Amino acid sequence: MTIHDTRGMDTAADAILRIEDVTKTYGPVRALRGVSLEIRRGTIHGLLGENGAGKSTLVGIISGQNTPSSGRILMDGRPLDHVDVKAMEEAGVFLVTQEPMIIDNMTAAENLMLGIWPTQGGFVDWRKLRADAARMLAGSGIDGAALAGRLDAVARRKLNILRAMFSGGRVIILDEPTAALTVADRRVLFDFMRRLKAEGVTFIFISHYNDEILEICDAVSVLRDGNLAGGSENVAALSSEQLTELVLGRGLELFQRSRRDHAGKTPAVRLRAVVGTNLSIDALDIAPGEILGFTGLPGAGAKELARAIFGLHPAGGTIWLGGREGPLPANPRAAFDAGIAYLSDDRRKDGAVGQMSIGDNIALSSLPSRSRAGFIDRKAEASVVARYFGAMGVKAPSPDYAVDTLSGGNQQKVCLGRVLATNPRLLIVDEPTRGIDVGVKQDVLRIIDELSDTGVSVIIVSTDTDELVRAADRVCVFDHGSIKETLTGEDISVERLRASVQA
CATH class of the missing domain: 3.40.50.300 (P-loop containing nucleotide triphosphate hydrolases)
Structure with a gap:
């Protein structure tokens, strides 16, 4: 080369x-x-x-x-x-x-000029600010008077x-x-x-x-x-x-899941009449061991449904999981108790606690299962930490190191280990490989693939069409809060997914 x-x-x-x-x-x-x-x-x-x-x-x-x-x-x-x-x-x-x-509650023009607002006589010269902003925004398609948050x-x-x-x-x-x-x-x-x-x-x-x-x-x-x-x-x-x-520094074999056909299998998860903000799903079934992709434009419903299943997005409806039927979880704790785990797309905000150790982060979400009368079973916790520290392949000398000393890809592995330690029946991962390098991406996709082999159902929410082609058995394309198309088999291609999302 x-x-x-x-x-x-x-x-x-x-x-x-x-x-x-x-x-x-x-x-x-x-x-x-x-x-x-x-x-x-x-x-x-x-x-x-x-x-x-x-x-x-x-x-x-x-x-x-x-x-x-x-x-x-x-x-x-x-x-x-x-x-x-x-x-x-x-x-x-x-x-x-x-x-x-x-700053969302300021206009685009005010944001553009932050720190350098023109003044006259000790007051902001709004006319000059707007004129300067209009000149800079010309041809950008941005309205200077629009609120930045919109x-x-x-x-x-x-x-x-x-x-x-x-x-x-x-x-x-x-x-x-x-x-x-x-x-x-x-x-x-x-x-x-x-x-x-x-x-x-x-x-x-x-x-x-x-x-x-x-x-x-x-x-x-x-x-x-x-x-x-x-x-x-x-x-x-x-x-x-x-x-x-x-x-x-070497060649790389890209991960490719051996796509499964789950048609006709008894579902492990059934969703019915899910209705909420930007969300209306009549019915959706997920087979045991199936990896189901969710995709669509921002606000189209993919992320909203994933978060609703975990109790993070207000919605009504029912879910059947693990032999039980009931309303969608009201909050994440109820979701964990029902056997649902969720990995956020923002590991900095919702995923890792930077100052805590790798081990403490891995153990965090499954802590209630090892607590008795207000005390933590440290032996059981050490076993869980050792298991997922090794299984995730986290590159660190030991689980005692702080998470914020790790690279982004290794932080993502810790976050994934944390949700897997809850032993979920349904795992939801939102943009699981965003911001991580191509090598670690293959590791994360393989870990998810191996988990599905144990019978765990997986939902991958992703805007990365190549990722969905390599990892999913079936892909739901969302539009205006509903599933407008479901792709299976050879129909799951980069070209078909992009065309469907943009249509």
């Missing part, structure tokens, strides 16, 4: 940002090891790597949130004497985080990018900006980025998805184990397989 390695290339004359021999250590741990790379002006430069490869550390240094242990950063060929957030923003480097930093996911990301530009941003770092976006949304965002690139804006684009890197990026750099593993100044010359091999 031939990879165009950029480490020895001379692009200095074209570089807006240069990182030279940057190392970062945390005690005995070396998170970055002499990384050097150059970002050419007016390009979209991809940054790839497994969870824990050093991407977040490097981005933290480039954006001024972290100070390098050694090495230096240059803008326009001039070294920066001091590196912090203020210095980097004054130099023109801005970080746009995965979750848009938006903007869709693409508009919110656009607003953050434009705010960075208006504040003087010349190099804008986008940290997984396509999270939670549909295929159509992603296309709109990429067209917007291409327009800004043509106007001279430089982007550093972070993604775990090869197809995104190949579609939008001009160049790419890959980190592995804190080192610059290589990259290319011509992404068009690379294949997805080459990128994967460079990220992992």
